[in-house]
Amino acid sequence: xxxxxxxxxxxxxxxxxxxxxxxxxxxxxxxxxxxxxxxxxxxxxxxxxxxxxxxxxxxxxxxxxxxxxxxxxxxxxxxxxxxxxxxxxxxxxxxxxxxxxxxxxxxxxxxxxxxxxxxxxxxxxxxxxxxxxxxxxxxxxxxxxxxxxxxxxxxxxxxxxxxxxxxxxxxxxxxxxxxxxxxxxxxxxxxxxxxxxxxxxxxxxxxxxxxxxxxxxxxxxxxxxxxxxxxxxxxxxxxxxxxxxxxxxxxxxxxxxxxxxxxxxxxxxxxxxxxxxxxxxxxxxxxxxxxxxxxxxxxxxxxxxxxxxxxxxxxxxxxxxxxxxxxxxxxxxxxxxxxxxxxxxxxxxxxxxxxxxxxxxxxxxxxxxxxxxxxxxxxxxxxxxxxxxxxxxxxxxxxxxxxxxxxxxxxxxxxxxxxxxxxxxxxxxxxxxxxxxxxxxxxxxxxxxxxxxxxxxxxxxxxxxxxxxxxxxxxxxxxxxxxxxxxxxxxxxxx
Numbered sequence: 001x002x003x004x005x006x007x008x009x010x011x012x013x014x015x016x017x018x019x020x021x022x023x024x025x026x027x028x029x030x031x032x033x034x035x036x037x038x039x040x041x042x043x044x045x046x047x048x049x050x051x052x053x054x055x056x057x058x059x060x061x062x063x064x065x066x067x068x069x070x071x072x073x074x075x076x077x078x079x080x081x082x083x084x085x086x087x088x089x090x091x092x093x094x095x096x097x098x099x100x101x102x103x104x105x106x107x108x109x110x111x112x113x114x115x116x117x118x119x120x121x122x123x124x125x126x127x128x129x130x131x132x133x134x135x136x137x138x139x140x141x142x143x144x145x146x147x148x149x150x151x152x153x154x155x156x157x158x159x160x161x162x163x164x165x166x167x168x169x170x171x172x173x174x175x176x177x178x179x180x181x182x183x184x185x186x187x188x189x190x191x192x193x194x195x196x197x198x199x200x201x202x203x204x205x206x207x208x209x210x211x212x213x214x215x216x217x218x219x220x221x222x223x224x225x226x227x228x229x230x231x232x233x234x235x236x237x238x239x240x241x242x243x244x245x246x247x248x249x250x251x252x253x254x255x256x257x258x259x260x261x262x263x264x265x266x267x268x269x270x271x272x273x274x275x276x277x278x279x280x281x282x283x284x285x286x287x288x289x290x291x292x293x294x295x296x297x298x299x300x301x302x303x304x305x306x307x308x309x310x311x312x313x314x315x316x317x318x319x320x321x322x323x324x325x326x327x328x329x330x331x332x333x334x335x336x337x338x339x340x341x342x343x344x345x346x347x348x349x350x351x352x353x354x355x356x357x358x359x360x361x362x363x364x365x366x367x368x369x370x371x372x373x374x375x376x377x378x379x380x381x382x383x384x385x386x387x388x389x390x391x392x393x394x395x396x397x398x399x400x401x402x403x404x405x406x407x408x409x410x411x412x413x414x415x416x417x418x419x420x421x422x423x424x425x426x427x428x429x430x431x432x433x434x435x436x437x438x439x440x441x442x443x444x445x446x447x448x449x450x451x452x453x454x455x456x457x458x459x460x461x462x463x464x465x466x467x468x469x470x471x472x473x474x475x476x477x478x479x480x481x482x483x484x485x486x487x488x489x490x491x492x493x494x495x
Contacts, residue, residue, distance in 0.1 A: 034448070035195035037455045039187050056187040057455040063194065064208070066451045069444040070198060071205040071221070071269035076437035078154070078274025082147050083282065083430040089143035090426065099140055099293060100419040102133035107397045107416060113360070114390035123356045126390075127348055130318055134342045137294050141340035144287045145242040151279035152239050152248050155259075158203045158271050159236040159251060165200045166218075166231035172196055173216055173227070180214035200226075204258075205269030222265040224253045244287050244337035248279050282429060287339070288406040289422040294321065294342040295328045295335035296403070296415040300396035302327045303362055305375035315365045315376070318393070320345050325365055335404060362389050 038057040095101060109126040116122055172193040179186035193216065200206055205221030218227040225232050232254035239248050250260035251272055257263040259276040267273050301318035315325040322341035347364035348354045358364045362378035378389040398414045405411060409421050 034452070035191055035198065037187070037191055037194070054185045054187055056190055058190075059451065059454045060210075062447070062451045062454055066444075066447045067197060067201040067206060067208075068269070069440070069447040070201045071273075073437070073440040073444040074202045074271040075205075075269050075274035075277070076433065076440040078151075078271050079278050079282065080430075080433040080437035082151055082275075082278040083426075083433045085150075086143055086147045086283065086286070087426060087430045089146075090140045090423075097136060098423055099133065099136045099290065100416075100423040102129070102136045103293070103297075103397070103416055103419045105129050106133050107394055110390055110394040110397075114387045114394055117360050117387040117390055118384040120356055123359050124350065127318075127344060127350070127356060127359060130344050131349075133297070134319065134344055137290055137339040137342050141244065141287065141290050141337075144283050144290065145244070145246075145340075148242045148246075148248070148279045148283050149239075151275045151283075152242070155248075155251060155272060155275050155279070156236055156238040158275065159234050162200065162203050162226075162234045163231075165196050165203070166227055166234070169193065169196045169200070169218070169227055170231050173214075176214040176216075186214065201270065203270050204272045205267050220253060220258055220265070221268050221270075222258060224256045224258055224265050226253060244291060244340060248276075251276070282433075285406070285408050286422070286426055286429075288335075288404055289409065289418075289425065290339035291335040291337065292403045292407045293415065293419050293422065294319075294338040296401060296418065297342065298338070299327055299401070300399075300415055301393055303365055303376040303378075305365070305377075307365075307375035316345065317362070317364050317376075318345055318348060318359065319343070360386060360390055 040055045040057060090098060096105075106126065106129040109122070109129040113119070113122040113126045172189055175189040176186050176193060178184075179189055197206070197208065197218070200218070204226075206226065207219050207221055207223075209217040209219065211217065215229075216227075217225065217229070219225050226234070234251065234253050236251045237249040239246065242248075248260075250257035250263060251267075252258070256265055258265055258267045259272060260266075260280070297319045298316050298321060301316075302314050303317040304312050304314045306312045314327050316327055319342055321328070321338045321343070328335050328338060345364050346352050346354055348356060348358045350356055360379065363374060363376050365376045366374055378392075379386040397416050400412050400414055402412055403409065403418055407418075407422070409418060409425060413421065
């Protein structure tokens with residue numbers, strides 16, 4: 001009986017040690033996988049023997065903090081990338097192609113032309129500077145809408161990813177629940193589930209709720225269920241073509257809008273939150289600033305006259321828009337989209353047969369007025385040296401005016417100052433977004449490091465543990481060999 005008991009103990013030790021070595025080997029193999037958690041093989045006595053229970057190192061508080069950091073970092077990165085793309089396209093006050101710089105160049109050209117109003121080449125140069133400014137505003141407005149469209153497309157991609165991840169989570173969650181019910185090793189299934197949660201938190205801010213039996217429910221950070229026993233459908237309709245005033249669609253989770261101005265439960269983090277902020281807030285504000293500059297230009301260069309004796313009217317002069325010769329109200333929504341359509345008046349454009357002299361004399365709106373064909377003309381005579389209107393146009397750029405509050409800049413300032421402030425606003429927004437993205441990235445790095453230290457694998461420790469277990473394994477194997485020899489000797493003696 002003594003030899004039999006020794007043999008059984010040695011065999012049990014051999015099996016237990018083999019399982020422990022296997023767990024340590026799994027740890028070593030998964031050391032480079034960020035979603036892998038350390039496996040702990042514990043010896044459990046009972047039932048007349050020893051068994052091995054595989055557990056998984058975990059820290060729910062640190063994991064929740066890491067998920068939050070992933071969401072915040074993804075939101076910051078989405079905004080930062082969008083503004084960086086917009087900044088590269090639009091430029092700043094130091095960029096000679098930016099609207100602010102083009103406006104300054106136009107002001108300088110007007111002053112030069114006013115000093116020599118009889119010089120047609122200087123007038124032509126001023127008109128070309130006006131064309132460059134209009135083109136710059138067109139390009140900036142188009143760039144804004146391109147960034148909005150890219151953000152909208154990225155939202156559609158993010159929603160698709162979320163639905164895929166929720167489908168994967170359903171499978172992993174079921175595996176954990178089945179394994180828990182049958183007492184199986186669910187450590188790998190838990191790793192897989194946490195990996196999915198990490199990927200999901202990158203797309204949308206989430207919180208989780210653990211239930212008995214290993215079940216886990218997922219909610220957005222605003223409380224809308226994403227997965228509660230079953231995956232909830234996340235939908236989004238991509239907008240085809242963006243223009244000023246276009247309102248993008250909301251992301252809807254389980255029938256509840258989680259983005260957009262009308263959302264009752266707005267998500268606060270994740271790529272979706274960042275993309276929505278970029279599409280619906282930052283770019284819209286900058287578009288309002290560009291439209292305000294365009295509206296100010298149309299107003300500053302407008303002409304006033306009384307063509308039919310019924311009172312003075314003001315019509316667009318050097319700059320016009322999609323509304324033709326209508327001068328928009330600079331502090332109303334009538335400016336919307338003007339930056340994309342602003343152009344120089346055909347009446348002064350020499351490329352289409354316009355008369356350069358109308359820049360100096362006025363009268364860009366006189367051609368179609370039969371009652372008073374010179375109603376909008378500023379030059380009282382035909383003097384080639386008349387400089388009054390050119391000086392007036394140059395001065396108009398420096399006059400204080402009111403701007404649309406939607407532009408989020410001081411409401412009263414000169415057009416030149418407003419354009420410079422707009423460029424500064426974009427630059428500051430870009431810098432702030434970059435700083436926030438860097439900060440959130442650093443927090444994520446720290447959170448991931450702390451979490452890894454708590455549940456990750458130290459290869460040196462696992463290697464040392466394997467060496468110790470191998471010695472135990474060797475001892476058990478030798479004991480079996482000794483018992484085997486003793487039994488053989490005993491059997492030979494009996495024979």
